[in-house]
Amino acid sequence: MQTRVEKFTSLQMLSKQAAEYISKIITQEINKKGWCTVVLSGGKTPQLTYEYLSRPEYAGNILWEHVHLFWGDERCVPPEDPLSNFNMVNTALLSKTTIPSDNIYPVQAKPEAAEQAARAYEEEIKDFFLVRGGEDLPCFDLMLLGMGTDGHTASLFPGDSILDEKQRLVCAVCAPDTIEPQRRITLTLPAINNTGRVLFLVSGREKKGVVEKILDNRKKAARFYPAARVVPRENLVWFINESNE
Numbered sequence: 212m213q214t215r216v217e218k219f220t221s222l223q224m225l226s227k228q229a230a231e232y233i234s235k236i237i238t239q240e241i242n243k244k245g246w247c248t249v250v251l252s253g254g255k256t257p258q259l260t261y262e263y264l265s266r267p268e269y270a271g272n273i274l275w276e277h278v279h280l281f282w283g284d285e286r287c288v289p290p291e292d293p294l295s296n297f298n299m300v301n302t303a304l305l306s307k308t309t310i311p312s313d314n315i316y317p318v319q320a321k322p323e324a325a326e327q328a329a330r331a332y333e334e335e336i337k338d339f340f341l342v343r344g345g346e347d348l349p350c351f352d353l354m355l356l357g358m359g360t361d362g363h364t365a366s367l368f369p370g371d372s373i374l375d376e377k378q379r380l381v382c383a384v385c386a387p388d389t390i391e392p393q394r395r396i397t398l399t400l401p402a403i404n405n406t407g408r409v410l411f412l413v414s415g416r417e418k419k420g421v422v423e424k425i426l427d428n429r430k431k432a433a434r435f436y437p438a439a440r441v442v443p444r445e446n447l448v449w450f451i452n453e454s455n456e
């Protein structure tokens with residue numbers, strides 16, 4: 212696995228480069244095998260990236276009919292809820308592109324049935340790859356991830372036993388009390404680490420220290436920060452904005 216780190220002086224610069232990178236990988240994968248899978252991140256940081264990606268200079272060059280979109284995690288709220296990761300991506304990107312609705316795989320994150328929602332999403336992912344002759348373990352082409360100030364990624368939080376999950380691909384979890392909404396559905400590390408490429412989008416001065424610890428000594432940092440446990444098959448790319456611009 213190769214690691215690449217790019218530092219930016221603003222979220223705008225980071226987002227523009229991220230849209231460039233995502234668009235390039237999508238086209239590369241479609242040229243190679245005819246289709247491409249991208250797992251999207253939630254939270255605030257990637258929003259501007261999705262907005263850039265929706266612009267004609269990017270969206271116009273992407274063969275959306277061959278792109279299949281999934282989510283790395285979802286909050287257990289209705290899809291129209293402002294806290295929904297699907298809602299954020301739909302507003303910033305999906306609603307502005309020609310991607311077929313059949314190519315969009317949101318998590319059906321029912322607050323009252325989180326465990327069932329997790330199992331259903333796992334089955335949906337497995338079926339998707341099975342139909343395409345994939346192995347048992349899904350191998351997404353590209354996964355976008357963010358990181359919290361505590362080093363969490365997707366909805367894998369420090370100290371959660373899910374970090375040791377070896378079988379399940381998708382689980383229902385509870386975020387720490389300080390993080391709303393608490394009930395979430397998340398991909399597990401087996402699903403995340405079988406991805407070809409991971410692109411971390413991290414912005415903000417308050418995350419600088421954790422990023423530095425992870426980049427300095429990933430194995431040691433993995434004891435404390437879930438983001439340090441992300442080890443994709445081919446490429447790990449960090450796009451970092453250390454400012455609060």
Ligand code: 6PG
Pocket residue numbers: 252253254255256257283284285286296356357358359363364365366
């Ligand atoms: C979520 C994300 C989560 C996010 C980090 C960073 O659902 O919130 O999956 O892992 O990427 O919390 O969030 P910000 O980009 O908002 O700082």
